[in-house]
Amino acid sequence: MIRRLPTLLSAALGLLVLALLSGGVGAAEPKTLRIGLQKSSTLISLLRQDGSLEKALEPLGVTVSWHEFTSGLPIMEALNAGQIDLSADVADTVPIFAQAAQARITYVAEEAASPTAQAILVAADSPIKSVADLKGRKVAVTKGAGSHYLLLAALAGESLPFKAINPAYLTPADGRAALASGNVDAWVAWDPFLSAAQQQTGARVLRDGTGLSLYKRYYLASDTYAGRRPDVLAVVVAKLGETGAWVKANPAEAARRLDLLWKLDEAVVLQANERRSYKVDLVRRDGLREQQTIADAFRAEGLLPRAVDASALGLWEPPTR
Known part of the structure; x- marks a missing residue:
């Protein structure tokens, strides 16, 4: 018995380590929510x-x-690498590339369709x-952004493959x-960059997303965080919903506040906000058809390096009491 003690002790310690690593007994809950966002x-x-x-x-400590x-794809990379826990809204294409x-x-929430908010x-x-x-022309687009799909869809509508244009992958x-x-x-942009370019440079809309792309925006979390802190995500989603409703109900005040953040004229912000739905809801499996x-x-x-089943990602659900 005495000679077996080290072996039994080692085995017990090993099981404890596994339990801690897998979020089992004694695993500390994350006390900081790390959020990735873009302009x-x-x-x-x-x-x-x-x-x-x-x-x-605060009540959750x-x-x-x-x-x-600068854009959605780096946010997804940071999310997958465990550098952040939650992404602010990213374009519909971004989870596809990440997947x-x-x-x-995991999908946490979505903002409803805003097809005219990119062009x-x-x-x-x-x-x-x-x-x-645009055939044979040089077109600036942010790789993996919603604007990237809009360009694909617009070209397809003219029976043109993507290789018919010369893409320049650039930040907004x-x-x-x-x-x-x-x-x-040409340049494929989304708001507020779209409205700013229109009002400040006189750039002309060749085609927006109407009839081509719903342009939903999604909030995502790492699988690990979604599993461990559904209570935190419930608070975030509730606050997003409240804020989205407030922006639509108070367009002038919202524009003034965003003007301070974006350093844009209030008229630009007003136009951009008119085009965005800001209606926050949970993601449903049957709502991922366009994905x-x-x-x-x-x-x-x-x-894409491989085929993707867009409905295969996890869907966060509010915790039940």
Whole structure:
């Protein structure tokens, strides 16, 4: 018995370590919610500005840290790498690319369709009059963004494959600069960048998402965080819903607050907010049909490394008491 004690003790310690690593007995609950956001993350940005999310999470003993990114794909990379716990709203295409990269993520909530909040832009004096005229032209687009799918769908509507144009994969700021300088012939943008370019440079909408792309935006969490802190996510979703309703009910005040964050004219913000639904709801399995259409379109163009079942990601549900 004495000689077996070290073996039994080692085995017991090993089981304890496994339990801790798997979130079992004794595993500490995360006390900081790490949120990834980008400039167009309207509702999360407003919550960050007024501190109301932190206040709502105080009863749970949870604080918030904020991590800003230039676009949605880097947010997904950080989410999958365990560097953040929750992403602010990202375009509908972003989870598709993340899923193709085998990211371990869960849909938490969605903002309802806003098809006019993204569009293909050309300079005011451009000779380009239709999507068909983009053939052989250089088009700036942010890779993996909702605008990327809009471009695919618009070209397909003219029976043109993606290879019919010369894509320039640029961030929104670089895309706008390239269009203004004439280094690209068109730029696919989303709000508030879209409204800013229209009002400040006179850029002309060639085609928006109407009839082509619903343009929903999704909030996602890591699988691990969604499983361990559904209570925290319930508070976040409730605050997002309240904030979305407030923006629509108070457009002028919302524009003033966002003007301070975005450094844009209030008129630009008002136009951008008119185009966004900001209606927050839970994600339903049957509501992911266009996600599958997006995945199939990117796969057909060789832009995804593997086929994706868009309905295969986890769906967060509010905890039941």
